[in-house]
Amino acid sequence: MSEVVISVRELTKRFGDFTAVDSISFDVHRGEIFGFLGANGAGKTTAMRMLCGLSFPTSGSGTVAGYDVMHQGEEIKRHIGYMSQRFSLYNDLTVWENINLFAGIYGLSKSETKERAAELLERLNFASERNTIVGSLPLGWKQKLSFAIATIHRPEVVFLDEPTGGVDPMTRRQFWELIYEAAEGGTTIFVTTHYMDEAEYCSRVSIMVDGQVRALDTPAKLKQQFAAQSMDEVFRTLARGAKRAE
Amino acid sequence: MKGNFLSFVKKESLHILRDSRTMLVVMLIPVVLMILFGFAISTEVNNVNVAVVAPERTDGVRDAVERISRNDYFTFKGYINNDQIDEYLRSGKVVAVVVFASDYDRRAAQAAAGVATKPIIQVIVDASNVNTAGSATMYLQNILLGSASAQSMFETRMLFNPQMKSAYNFVPGIMGLIFILVCAMMTSVSIVREKEVGTMEVLLVSPVRPFKIIFAKMIPYFAISCIVLITILLLARYLLGVPMSGGVWGIFSLSLLYLVLSLALGLLVSTIASTQVAALLVSAMVMMMPILMLSGLLFPIENLPTFFRVVSNIVPARWYIDAVRKMMIQGVPIVAVWENCVILLGMTVALLGVSLKKFNDRLE
Numbered sequence: 001m002s003e004v005v006i007s008v009r010e011l012t013k014r015f016g017d018f019t020a021v022d023s024i025s026f027d028v029h030r031g032e033i034f035g036f037l038g039a040n041g042a043g044k045t046t047a048m049r050m051l052c053g054l055s056f057p058t059s060g061s062g063t064v065a066g067y068d069v070m071h072q073g074e075e076i077k078r079h080i081g082y083m084s085q086r087f088s089l090y091n092d093l094t095v096w097e098n099i100n101l102f103a104g105i106y107g108l109s110k111s112e113t114k115e116r117a118a119e120l121l122e123r124l125n126f127a128s129e130r131n132t133i134v135g136s137l138p139l140g141w142k143q144k145l146s147f148a149i150a151t152i153h154r155p156e157v158v159f160l161d162e163p164t165g166g167v168d169p170m171t172r173r174q175f176w177e178l179i180y181e182a183a184e185g186g187t188t189i190f191v192t193t194h195y196m197d198e199a200e201y202c203s204r205v206s207i208m209v210d211g212q213v214r215a216l217d218t219p220a221k222l223k224q225q226f227a228a229q230s231m232d233e234v235f236r237t238l239a240r241g242a243k244r245a246e
Numbered sequence: 247m248k249g250n251f252l253s254f255v256k257k258e259s260l261h262i263l264r265d266s267r268t269m270l271v272v273m274l275i276p277v278v279l280m281i282l283f284g285f286a287i288s289t290e291v292n293n294v295n296v297a298v299v300a301p302e303r304t305d306g307v308r309d310a311v312e313r314i315s316r317n318d319y320f321t322f323k324g325y326i327n328n329d330q331i332d333e334y335l336r337s338g339k340v341v342a343v344v345v346f347a348s349d350y351d352r353r354a355a356q357a358a359a360g361v362a363t364k365p366i367i368q369v370i371v372d373a374s375n376v377n378t379a380g381s382a383t384m385y386l387q388n389i390l391l392g393s394a395s396a397q398s399m400f401e402t403r404m405l406f407n408p409q410m411k412s413a414y415n416f417v418p419g420i421m422g423l424i425f426i427l428v429c430a431m432m433t434s435v436s437i438v439r440e441k442e443v444g445t446m447e448v449l450l451v452s453p454v455r456p457f458k459i460i461f462a463k464m465i466p467y468f469a470i471s472c473i474v475l476i477t478i479l480l481l482a483r484y485l486l487g488v489p490m491s492g493g494v495w496g497i498f499s500l501s502l503l504y505l506v507l508s509l510a511l512g513l514l515v516s517t518i519a520s521t522q523v524a525a526l527l528v529s530a531m532v533m534m535m536p537i538l539m540l541s542g543l544l545f546p547i548e549n550l551p552t553f554f555r556v557v558s559n560i561v562p563a564r565w566y567i568d569a570v571r572k573m574m575i576q577g578v579p580i581v582a583v584w585e586n587c588v589i590l591l592g593m594t595v596a597l598l599g600v601s602l603k604k605f606n607d608r609l610e
Contacts, residue, residue, distance in 0.1 A: 052451050074453060082451035086444025092264045093257065104253025105452045150448075159451075 003030045005157055005188045006051065011060035011069075013046050020046040022211035023060065028204075030156075033179060033189040035199050035219075038208030039239050044192050045161070047208070051190070052159055053077045065156040078106070081155035085162035089146050091135030095126060098134055099149055106153035120148045140171030147178055151187060158182065160191040164198065176201055196232035207235060209242050250454055254462030261436065262466050272432070272470060276424045276478050283416035284486045292319055294382045295340040297326045301348040310367075313389050314344070320385070335372050342382050343370045344390070417482045418570035419543035421501065422563040424478070426537060428471050429508030430515065431529040436463060437516035438525040456605065464509045471505045482574070491577030497570055500580060500587060504566045507594040511562075514601035537563040565589045 006028035013021040021043045028034045038044040049055040051064050053073030062069040065079040082088075089098045099120065103113035121127045124144055134142060143163065151158055160179075164172045176198065183189050183203075191202065199205050199219060206216040215222055215238060219231055226234045262269060296314055300307045303325070315322030323340050334340045345368040347353060353366045369386050373379035437460070440446040449459050479497065482488040490497065511533065519525035538544055540554060541563035547555060558564050569586035572578050580587065 054450060077451060078453040080451070082448055084444055084447050086447070088445055088448040090257070090261070090445060091443075093260055097257070097260060101253050101257045102452075105250045105449075105454050107250055107453070 004028070005030050005032075006034075006062070006064050006190065008051075008062040009060055011047065011050060011062050012058050013043075013050060013055065014058045019211055021050070021057075024208070024211075024213045025060075026206055026213060026216055028157075028188055028190060030188055031183050031186050032203045033183050033191065033201065035202030035205035036190060036192045036208070037199060037205055037235060038192075039242060041244055042208040042242070043211040044208055048159060048161060048190075048192065051076075052080060052082060079156050081150040081153070081158040083146050083150040083158065083160050083163050085165040089134050089142065089149065092133065094131050094133055095121075095137075095145065096130045098145070099152065102149045103152055108153060116152055120152065124148055139167060140174065143167055143171065143175055144178060147175065147182075151182060155187065157188045157190055160189065162192050162194060164193065164195065172198070196230065196235055199231040199235070205231065207238050209238050210244050214238050214241075251458050251462060254454070254459065255465050258436075258463050259466045262470070268432075269470075272428055273474065273477075275427070276420065276474050277481065279420045279424065280417070280478065280481045280486065283420060284481075294320050294342060294378065294385075295323050296320045296386070297323045297331075297334055297340040297343045298346070299326055299328055299331065299343060300346040300350070302350070304351045306351040306354050307346050310344075310346070310390055314386070317385070317389060319382075331370060335370065338372075341372050341378060342386060344368070344386065345370065414486075414488055414575050415571070416543075417478070417486065417488055418567045418574060419541070421475070421478055421570060422504075422541055422543060422567040423534075423537055424474060425471055425501070425505055425508050426511070426529075426533050426563065428474060429467055429505055430512035430533055431526065433464060433467050433509055433512030434515035434519065434525045434529060435522050436467075437513070438519050438522050441516075442521055457602065460513060460602075460605065464513075467512075468505060468509065471508075472502075475501050475505070488574055489577060490574050492573035492579055492582075496580030497573050500566070500569055500573070500583075500590070503587070503590055503594060504562070507562055507590060507597060510594060510597035510601050513605060514597060517601060517604040536561045540564060541567050543567060562590060562593050565593075 004027045006026075008027070009025050010023045011021060011025070012019065012023050024047060036044055036048065046055065050057050050069055051062065053064075053069065053076035056073070057069060064076045067075040067079065069076065090101070093101070096117065099117045100113060103116070108116065118127075121130060124141075126141075126145065129137065129141075134145070137145070147158075147160075147163065150160075164175055167175065172195070179189055179191070179201075191198075193199060202219060204216065204218050205222060206213050207222075208214070215225070215234070217225065222234050223229070223231065226237050228234045228237065298307075298311050298314070300311075311322060314320050323334075326334060326343070328345075331343050331345075334343060347366040350366050353363050357363050357366070367390055369383055369390075371379045371383050437446075440449070446459075450456065475498070479490075479494060483490055483494075512529075515525055515528050515532070519528050536558075540547070540550070540558040540561045542558075543563070547558050547564065550558060565586040569583040569590075572583050573580065
């Protein structure tokens with residue numbers, strides 16, 4: 001197996017009596033598309049926040065891009081990209097201003113910004129939309145732009161929090177092509193989703209139930225293990241056993 | 247990492263510039279308020295119609311009437327007879343009638359010589375509008391006292407604002423209000439908007455330190471407030487003729503402190519509210535109401551019930567408005583209002599501390 005980019009050992013987060021994330025362990029390798037599944041309330045978001053350096057674990061350990069989640073949150077932030085379900089660009093700014101802003105946030109120099117922006121716009125066939133206000137773009141385009149901008153600083157890992165929520169199937173497919181492209185380029189993708197067909201696209205999938213990782217393998221092996229036809233069935237089988245209400 | 251701070255300030259400025267309608271409102275509100283309070287709404291008494299009853303139009307009487315009619319506040323409506331008084335007042339033709347005694351000249355001379363005498367001038371006023379009646383009587387007395395050179399036990403002198411122009415009083419109040427509006431309300435709404443839309447999440451995952459995000463947000467609003475401050479000061483000085491003899495720099499520096507305080511308030515509101523509507527409501531309830539009611543803007547603090555008088559002590563606008571009023575109208579230098587400055591400074595430090603702490607706590 002190739003280099004490990006995310007490594008988590010018995011990571012736990014408690015809020016008072018409530019154990020949101022209960023001792024989870026897994027490794028994610030470079031260039032992998034790692035699907036992070038779970039019903040609402042299963043602890044996905046909390047786990048992801050810890051991996052992004054936004055929240056400190058109660059116990060356990062983990063590294064992201066070689067930095068410790070316990071002590072090096074700021075370093076982690078510098079080396080990851082993040083895109084959330086909620087559209088994360090500024091609607092009242094133009095395409096170029098958005099690119100420029102995020103390039104600035106990640107400390108790219110002027111010449112780097114120019115170069116990467118040009119390359120990004122060309123890749124997305126967006127060159128003519130450079131000065132368009134983002135709010136007037138169709139949702140699918142926004143989503144693609146959002147992903148491209150989340151990776152403008154060439155992060156080692158990109159966290160995608162339900163990136164395709166509310167997008168039509170056609171656009172979703174196009175979006176996943178972008179994800180594949182990025183993964184082939186060596187970027188590790190850590191993605192949460194509610195769409196089980198998307199789970200099929202992942203290299204490996206983990207399913208969280210009640211704060212614990214109950215299954216982790218390639219989609220094919222998981223289906224075999226649970227004697228299921230689709231990932232949807234696998235997910236339902238596991239989720240049925242959940243004790244926590246949504 | 248300086249680059250990312252500047253790109254943030256630029257981004258915030260773009261947000262504001264793109265929203266040109268809000269921009270316009272913010273820039274126009276102070277001007278409109280100043281003009282409205284300065285000219286339209288006023289508690290001054292102007293154009294009061296006065297009639298005179300004088301059995302004999304002696305030199306003394308004519309002299310007194312001349313003074314009344316020359317005065318800008320009064321319009322002399324002519325001489326009338328005793329039996330017309332009631333009709334004139336009832337019909338609203340005049341608000342006040344001045345009745346001179348028949349031997350006015352002789353007795354005025356007596357009074358001037360220090361001989362005690364019975365009243366020689368009667369002022370009959372339509373008191374259905376209390377404010378007008380009160381002010382009109384007072385003005386009339388002042389004018390006529392001079393003419394009768396009557397001895398009086400009191401000598402009243404109106405200092406600082408002898409014409410009792412109400413605009414003088416409102417300018418500091420408007421300043422107290424408008425900066426809270428621009429700094430606190432707009433900053434809090436803009437921070438909460440990012441939370442609501444979801445962009446804040448992305449910013450928090452980025453390597454930008456949260457306090458940088460916040461400061462970058464404050465800078466453009468601070469700049470706008472400075473422009474508004476300068477506009478208000480210029481309007482006050484040259485349009486309304488507010489003296490500002492206490493020195494513009496004192497007023498300016500104190501206002502800057504108040505701006506920072508308002509920004510801190512805005513930040514605090516943004517940590518409490520999670521939607522833009524909530525931020526607006528909290529701003530309106532927690533900031534606007536106390537400023538309108540408890541800062542001395544509309545009602546003198548001395549007239550408040552004890553409970554509210556105590557509460558008014560924690561309203562920053564109260565101290566600011568009071569200090570600006572003193573500096574603008576009384577013309578005292580900033581050192582004379584050091585107490586207000588110290589209180590405002592303390593409040594600023596405390597608010598900044600609390601809001602920054604709350605802001606950081608919420609991130610966890």
